[in-house]
Amino acid sequence: MNKFKLVNNDESKIVTNNFKLVDEKQPRLFKDIFPYSEIPKVVFGGQQIPMSIPDDIWITDTTFRDGQQSMDTYTEKQIVKIFDYLHKLDNNSGIIRQTEFFLYTEKDRNAVKKCLARGYEFPEVTSWIRANKEDFKLVKDMGLKETGMLMSCSDYHIFKKLNKTRQEAMDLYVSLVEEALENGIVPRCHLEDITRADFFGFVIPLVQRLMELSKESGIKIKIRACDTLGLGLPYSGTELPRSVPQIINGLIKYGGVPSEYLEWHGHNDFYNVVPNATTAWLHGCSAINTSLFGIGERTGNCPLEAMIIEYGQIRGNVKNMNLKLISEIGQYFEGEFKYSIPPRTPYVGSEFNVTRAGIHADGILKDEEIYNIFDTEKILGRPIVVAVNEHSGHAGIAAWVNTYYRLKDSDKIDKKDERINTIKDWVDKQYETGRSTVMKSEELELIARKIIPQLSTKKHNTEEF
Structure with a gap:
């Protein structure tokens, strides 16, 4: 041919x-x-x-x-x-x-x-x-x-x-x-x-x-x-x-x-x-x-x-x-230009390094290298983000706290921490009453700072998802 x-x-x-x-x-x-x-x-x-x-x-x-x-x-x-x-x-x-x-x-x-x-x-x-x-x-x-x-x-x-x-x-x-x-x-x-x-x-x-x-x-x-x-x-x-x-x-x-x-x-x-x-x-x-x-x-x-x-x-x-x-x-x-970059566009989309899967969040809690392509914060100025929804579980919420507030090493909060359980109870109630959208950072920030007051002194990742 x-x-x-x-x-x-x-x-x-x-x-x-x-x-x-x-x-x-x-x-x-x-x-x-x-x-x-x-x-x-x-x-x-x-x-x-x-x-x-x-x-x-x-x-x-x-x-x-x-x-x-x-x-x-x-x-x-x-x-x-x-x-x-x-x-x-x-x-x-x-x-x-x-x-x-x-x-x-x-x-x-x-x-x-x-x-x-x-x-x-x-x-x-x-x-x-x-x-x-x-x-x-x-x-x-x-x-x-x-x-x-x-x-x-x-x-x-x-x-x-x-x-x-x-x-x-x-x-x-x-x-x-x-x-x-x-x-x-x-x-x-x-x-x-x-x-x-x-x-x-x-x-x-x-x-x-x-x-x-x-x-x-x-x-x-x-x-x-x-x-x-x-x-x-x-x-x-x-x-x-x-x-x-x-x-x-x-x-x-x-x-x-x-x-x-x-x-x-x-x-x-x-x-x-x-x-x-x-x-x-x-x-x-x-x-x-x-x-x-x-x-x-x-x-x-x-x-x-x-x-x-x-x-x-x-x-x-x-x-x-x-x-x-x-x-x-x-x-x-x-x-x-009001140009819309698709959220999942690699390297530049608003969600390119956002994870929603509970099992991924659990891995990120242990070491973010497990589920991040490279150090996106160092290279692109984009810290890894964990989104919270009804499937996040304790691991997802703990990962959100740690990534949103950029907590490192000994400052990290474990998923078994009772305060994480309190936040999870609050999140569960939101979805039990009919919510279907992902939690916004501002909402989670209000409840997280109330439950964990020391977070008010921490810098946070302002990326939206």
Whole structure:
């Protein structure tokens, strides 16, 4: 079923081959994989691609571009505020290396000017434009050093959206890159819909030409592989066009793209946005494009905070990033934009480290490491929380007291303490009279301080659940 067999099967010669554009007269839509009237197919049988993690990996941001398309338009003040947050979160670690902006309105351009005036090294300010020379003039006028350029690469887009042939599309893209090079601007080529594209018939010939231009000019030409509909697959042994390992490996091996020129941009339509991004890192892609909280088109982009944690797991640390700011940024979005972060969203949702299960609460009483993913208080500024309901029992109530008031070591109150039994009797009566909702902290605080007066001198965790 593999429709991507090369004419020349001598693997030793493939790397040096120049792949010629296959200028199909009719669009190649891979209907056996994407029937549209059915769920897309996963096709196995592809080669096993070995992992090859680049020496340097990093994150880029599209909160002001793809993210803003899915929100009410940001004001200049809001854009600068978020930009400041990104800089403080990165904390000069260079992990959040770039962020991209629209340039189409006066407001956008003014916001970019204000962000540039901050003088931050990280994240670097870049832009995004469509594949036309009118848009490119905006980049030149702003004096930016790099811009993303939309380069649709599947026949769905080339034939159906652009109404062009493959050759016409390639000529347009190359001409725009040449103009960027003439002006000393780094072009970042966004290969839109790469997971439905003819990889060897269009993508690789285009990329090889771009790499030739890069060598001739001495200017870096970046390649962003865009999984526009989230169709990419992280699994080893899957076939093109959906295989993330094969796409990344192919761009490097056949396209001649150095890892540091390569970036992955994914969407979450099939719940694979984080696995796909991590897979891209593991197979040779240096940069992963993200947005804060995954805000983006349809099901969203890859969450920036998720890839920070992925980076930490792969590298063993996150350098000197200030991860406690993640919660603050989340609170800003919820307050400023009335944006609702789902409560169970990892790392940032209001309930991501809240436990309600009695048996879990009993474990937390013994040692919070048993049921907490890591020291969320130290790393994210988010202490573990135990919620109280009719099923909590003595262990749950004791765990709530200890976590809410941050009691440590000898200050901890045991579940067998008679005062815990008194609080439990009070909680039981609430549910016996028809209550069905989780107890609020303020309610429990009133009764806990009455039963255990010394708690009034203790600092408490103000997280709500």
